[in-house]
Amino acid sequence: LKVLSRIDSILRSPRAPPLIYRRSKGPLQNYMKENGQECGFEHLPPTIEMWADQLMALKDLHRSLRKLCLELVPWHTVDPQDNGESIRVEDLQFIVDAILEEIENKEKNSQAPSSPTLFAIVSHFQKLFDVNSLNGVYPRMNEVYTKLGEMTNAMRNLHVLLELDSSAPPTVVVDTVGKLCDIINDNVTKQVQQLLGTQDIHSIINKLEEHECFFPPFQALIQDLLCLLEINNLDDIVPTVRNLK
Numbered sequence: 001l002k003v004l005s006r007i008d009s010i011l012r013s014p015r016a017p018p019l020i021y022r023r024s025k026g027p028l029q030n031y032m033k034e035n036g037q038e039c040g041f042e043h044l045p046p047t048i049e050m051w052a053d054q055l056m057a058l059k060d061l062h063r064s065l066r067k068l069c070l071e072l073v074p075w076h077t078v079d080p081q082d083n084g085e086s087i088r089v090e091d092l093q094f095i096v097d098a099i100l101e102e103i104e105n106k107e108k109n110s111q112a113p114s115s116p117t118l119f120a121i122v123s124h125f126q127k128l129f130d131v132n133s134l135n136g137v138y139p140r141m142n143e144v145y146t147k148l149g150e151m152t153n154a155m156r157n158l159h160v161l162l163e164l165d166s167s168a169p170p171t172v173v174v175d176t177v178g179k180l181c182d183i184i185n186d187n188v189t190k191q192v193q194q195l196l197g198t199q200d201i202h203s204i205i206n207k208l209e210e211h212e213c214f215f216p217p218f219q220a221l222i223q224d225l226l227c228l229l230e231i232n233n234l235d236d237i238v239p240t241v242r243n244l245k
Contacts, residue, residue, distance in 0.1 A: 055087070062087045065095045073102045 113121075122137060131140045155173065159166055162176045226232065229240045 058087045058089075058092070062092055062095075065092060065099075069095050069099060072099050 125137060129140050129144060131137055158173050159168060225237055231240055
C-alpha cells in the first residue's frame with residue numbers, strides 16, 4: 001500500500017502529464033477507498049507500453065537524424081551513442097538545430113553572386129575602362145576611385161563658391177559657370193572699349209590696325225637712335241640730343 005500511495009502521489013503531482021492520471025472504478029479503487037485512500041492508475045500499463053514503444057522509436061529517429069546530419073553537415077561531429085545509453089530529446093534537438101543552422105547559412109549564401117556573374121562584372125569593367133588584362137583591373141579601379149574623389153571635391157567646392165544647393169546636378173553647375181563667364185566677358189569688353197575710347201568694335205579693329213602700321217617703323221627708329229647715340233635707355237635720348245645741340 002505504501003508503494004501504491006507513493007505512485008498515486010506522483011500521479012497527482014502538478015508536474016505529471018494529464019495522460020497518466022485518470023480516475024477509474026474497480027475492485028482496487030474500492031479497496032483503496034475502504035482504507036481511506038484513492039488512486040487512479042489502473043490504466044498505466046498500456047500507457048507505459050506506449051512509452052516504451054516511443055523510446056524504441058526515439059532510438060531509430062536518432063539513428064536517422066545522424067545519417068541526415070552526416071549528409072548535410074559532414075563537418076559537424078555527432079558523438080556516437082552507445083547502445084546501452086538512453087536517447088534524450090535534447091540529443092535529437094541538438095542534431096536538428098545543427099541541420100537548421102546549415103540550411104539558414106545556405107539560404108544566406110545563395111544571395112551571393114555566382115562565378116559567371118562575377119566574371120561578367122569584371123569583363124564589363126574592363127570594357128568600360130579599357131583594361132586589357134586582369135592584372136590591370138585593380139590599378140584602374142584605384143585610378144577611377146581617385147579621379148572620382150577629385151571630381152566629387154571639385155563639384156562640392158563649386159557648389160559652395162556658386163552658392164548652389166548641394167543637390168544641384170552637374171548640368172546646373174555648368175550652366176551657372178557659363179553665365180558667370182558671359183558676365184565676365186561683357187565686363188572685359190566694356191573695359192576695353194573705355195580704354196580705347198570707343199564703343200564700336202569696328203573702331204577698335206581700326207585702331208589696332210593703325211597700331212600695327214605705326215609701331216614697327218617707330219620701334220626701328222628708336223633702335224637706330226639708341227645705337228647712334230650709344231645709349232641703352234629711352235629716357236636718355238632727349239638729354240643726349242640736347243647736349244649735341
